[in-house]
Amino acid sequence: xxxxxxxxTPQAELDRIIDSFEKQGLSVTLIRGTDYNVFxxxxxTTKIAEKDVLANxxxxxxxxxxxxxxxxxxxxxxxxxxxxxxxxKIGGKSPxxxxxxxxxxxxxxxxxxxxRLVKAGGxxxxxxxxxxxxxxxxxxxxxxxxxxxxxVKAKEATGLPIVSELMDEAHIDEFEEYVDVVQIxxxxxxxxxxxxxxxxxxxxxxxxxxxANTIEEWIMSAEYIMAGGNENVILCERGIRxxxxxxxxxxxxxxxxxxxxxxxxxxxxxxxxxxGDYKYIQSMAVxxxxxxxxxxxxxxxxxxxxxxxxGAQCLKPDKFAETIALCRKVAAAIGREM
Numbered sequence: 001x002x003x004x005x006x007x008x009t010p011q012a013e014l015d016r017i018i019d020s021f022e023k024q025g026l027s028v029t030l031i032r033g034t035d036y037n038v039f040x041x042x043x044x045t046t047k048i049a050e051k052d053v054l055a056n057x058x059x060x061x062x063x064x065x066x067x068x069x070x071x072x073x074x075x076x077x078x079x080x081x082x083x084x085x086x087x088x089k090i091g092g093k094s095p096x097x098x099x100x101x102x103x104x105x106x107x108x109x110x111x112x113x114x115x116r117l118v119k120a121g122g123x124x125x126x127x128x129x130x131x132x133x134x135x136x137x138x139x140x141x142x143x144x145x146x147x148x149x150x151x152v153k154a155k156e157a158t159g160l161p162i163v164s165e166l167m168d169e170a171h172i173d174e175f176e177e178y179v180d181v182v183q184i185x186x187x188x189x190x191x192x193x194x195x196x197x198x199x200x201x202x203x204x205x206x207x208x209x210x211x212a213n214t215i216e217e218w219i220m221s222a223e224y225i226m227a228g229g230n231e232n233v234i235l236c237e238r239g240i241r242x243x244x245x246x247x248x249x250x251x252x253x254x255x256x257x258x259x260x261x262x263x264x265x266x267x268x269x270x271x272x273x274x275x276g277d278y279k280y281i282q283s284m285a286v287x288x289x290x291x292x293x294x295x296x297x298x299x300x301x302x303x304x305x306x307x308x309x310x311g312a313q314c315l316k317p318d319k320f321a322e323t324i325a326l327c328r329k330v331a332a333a334i335g336r337e338m
Contacts, residue, residue, distance in 0.1 A: 001048065002063040002075050003039040009058045017056070024048070031077055036060070040076040042227075067262070069219050071226040072233070077264040083204045083232045086161025086180030088124045090234055090295050091266030095337035097295035098324060099163050099181075099206075099268065101127040103310040104140060105147035108154075115154035117317040118300050122324030122338075125181065126151070126160040127297060131167045132309060133187050140308050148178050155180075163206060163297075169197045176201055186210050186238060186273075189221050199228015206268065206297075208236045211249070215258055222265060235259055235267045236297060239274030248276020248313070251284055256291040268295035272313045278304065281315055282323040289327045290334065296327070 005014065014030065014037060021028045026043040041048075050062045063075060070076055080092040090097045100123035105111050115126045130147030132140060143150070151162045161180035166172070167188065175182050181204050188194055189210035198205055205225055209218045222233045237256065239249025251274035259267045269288035271281045285296050301307045301314035315323065324338075331338035 001041040001045040004060045005037045042070045069223040072263045081264045098123045099125040099297040104129045104308045108150040111150040111154040115158040121321035127163045195224035199225040199230045204232035206234045211241045238270035266294040269293040270297040272299040289330045
């Protein structure tokens with residue numbers, strides 16, 4: 001349930017309204033605007049009669065939320081959320097963020113070199129996989145803690161915040177200490193126990209859409225994190241599995257405006273995992289910016305043929321720089337900075 005109050009409502013009255021709902025076992029979030037205040041109520045609101053709430057002369061409007069997600073709902077939070085990702089703002093009217101780097105961390109020297117290259121090409125955050133979820137148990141699984149520490153060295157060398165994927169609750173303390181943005185991969189989008197644990201973290205979360213999940217299921221996973229107390233969630237569209245085999249997945253760019261309509265959360269697009277082929281990344285990155293994405297996540301490697309994982313979907317540094325230059329032109333055309 002969403003309750004908006006009239007302009008100029010006294011603080012004492014706002015406190016009284018909050019207290020009355022909390023006594024009924026409801027969770028209350030107050031969102032302050034320039035000309036309004038909005039209460040978001042989460043819990044069993046069926047026992048609340050709208051006419052009783054409207055009887056308060058300071059109450060302007062009451063809206064029941066039919067969607068199963070509340071905290072992520074734009075009705076609950078009309079203004080865009082802007083997430084601080086290690087000093088880089090993502091969402092709202094912030095410049096379009098660029099997350100780039102190799103699929104897997106391949107050692108300290110290589111990670112530092114790649115961080116410098118992607119920063120020169122326009123990246124504002126760096127990505128790298130230290131713990132890798134692989135389809136085959138025989139594929140490279142990542143360097144683990146060593147890989148995380150390699151990224152820390154790269155951050156010290158370049159200043160780029162770290163984005164890396166968390167796969168297990170056992171590594172939460174490590175990520176809390178060293179990683180700036182915690183990525184939850186597509187395979188873990190509905191790992192609800194992990195989502196609850198991440199909801200207790202203080203670091204922002206980049207939540208990737210599952211391989212075959214609806215937008216509502218994806219937002220509900222964000223709700224799990226937010227219900228745990230961590231409201232700094234960034235959604236990431238990375239393609240979904242369809243009958244089409246020409247690309248690794250099918251990039252659902254329509255998810256960008258749909259998510260922006262339904263939620264206040266920022267959304268990033270990953271054209272690398274979506275297409276699985278470096279030849280299509282540039283066009284899809286440009287299209288994502290045109291669609292209104294708040295950021296891009298792109299895999300970059302200086303020698304893709306020898307990459308330890310997913311080399312086929314990595315751009316070379318010069319092509320990456322060219323892609324970001326093109327994206328900047330599109331961003332300017334639609335009134336965004338990049």
